[in-house]
Amino acid sequence: MSGRMLVALTWRSAVQARYVLLGSLCLLGGFQLIIVGQASAIEETRSFSRIAELMPGFLQRGLGNQALLLATFKGMVAFGYFHPIVAVLVSVVAIYVATEPAHEVEGRLVDLTLARAVPRHVVVTRSLLLASGVLTAAALLMAAGTWMGLRLFASPEFEAPPARTAGLLLVHLVSVALCFGGLGLALAAGARRWSTAFISAGLAAVVLYLVDFLAIGWPFMRAISWISPYHYYPALPILAGEPLAWQNVGVLLAASAALYAIAYWRFSRRDL
């Protein structure tokens, strides 16, 4: 019985958010197309060496030789999966979907749902399911954008990132976003206003991205960067083909699970 209710609620939420979600997903897929197009244009003119020369010193010092990977066709194509805009946008999409319970409480829609024999946990599970579905769709569309870009713009002799590398980057990206989705849901499970939960979680995503980015050249930030989910997304080592440290994904999934558990707990106890 709960299954049927879960499907009904998930479908309703997906339909309601369709324009925002479709727009964001198209943007993410389109971004990959554009970045492959740009990388192809640079590679055709053999200009990557000049980009390497222009790379800021603090990046080279902070990231070491792996920074130079960004100044290759392979690196630039893969950059589409950890570009700041992409990393933050994917997280914000997850937060947008996950904070729906607060929107339903604010608009009293939850009254009609939960006055029926719908268990409270179904509302939270719906948001988790939808966030996971949207992130999977985002990853698939980004991969499709890259594939299409390579077919449309790149010469076959250009060295594209291997499928495994692209897959690992996307797994990490989705894991980070799931973590922020969990944060959004945990906040929404206790909030009376959607904007409170969405803005708080969204700001957290931006600030924590900055913490991780600034950790490249700032020892203080390096000391606290472990709090940022982006810290567990080692894009350049993955790109360099270093042996994969699965504990990064483990940390992200464990943090997500903890945040989702908090969301379930808070929502089950709260006044609506």
Next chain:
Amino acid sequence: MMADPAILVDGLTKYYGAVVGVEDLSFTVERGEVYGFLGANGAGKTTTIRLLVDLIRPVRGRASILGIDCQRDSLRARRLIGYLPGELPVYADLTAAGYLRHLARLDDRPVSPAYLAELLRRFDVSEVDLRRRLRDQSHGMKQKIGIIQALMGRAPVLILDEPTAGLDPLMVRAFRDTLGALRKAGDTTVFLSSHVLAEVEATCDRVGLIRDGRMVATGTIGDLRRSATRRVIVDFREPVNGSCPMPAGVTLSTRSARQWALDVQGPLGPVIELLSSLPVEDIQVAAFKLEDYVARYYAED
């Protein structure tokens, strides 16, 4: 063994920080009854309803629906409820038909298409109305859809918060007829809050009056009539001077030589006995009005 009442509220207490929602509230609604729940704005009507539906949790006390605890066994209790909130929330993108379809999917009880069609006919909701987005519809139409969604699952207990708010007189009559049919069938209990006292007087078997989160009066309209203070105006053929002792429950409110105004609480027999020895020309007894009765409590707020 006695069957559990349809609704039992026992010592229910809810605070919003320092503000009292309801405090030590107790009452019962018997099976098959239509119970009117009255009170001024902020008196605690909606808080009580939301506690019954388990949307909010009490600090202490308990509530049950047909013997099932609303908090401890919330899911089973909610299976028995059809609920109309005070303000119907709408999905911006849904038509009225889509809205009812979505809520029917969430209903535990299957919605009979024949019964739904009957409700739509009774509340005069046309095919065109069903195809329009709910957010673009009038308040009255939203209210009709709200009533229909509460009734369509044929729940044994209906909890309706201000059901006739925004309805035109014809639809108020349709609602009244629907309640009448439910009452006749005898298998549905209705708990409704309302500000329309004439409506409550016409439709409810019993009423409860809540003030500052506490029940201050409850009973049938007849009970309230008997407990209410009534104004009796007595005109005399000739001046009546001097004093005479008033029976218990009778107060001489104003007096002139040829007219007395008495406030009477309880039966009129002692007043008639008192007046039998006096030169009475005419007696006017003010008819009981629930509105006046409730207004007296509201005024004390």
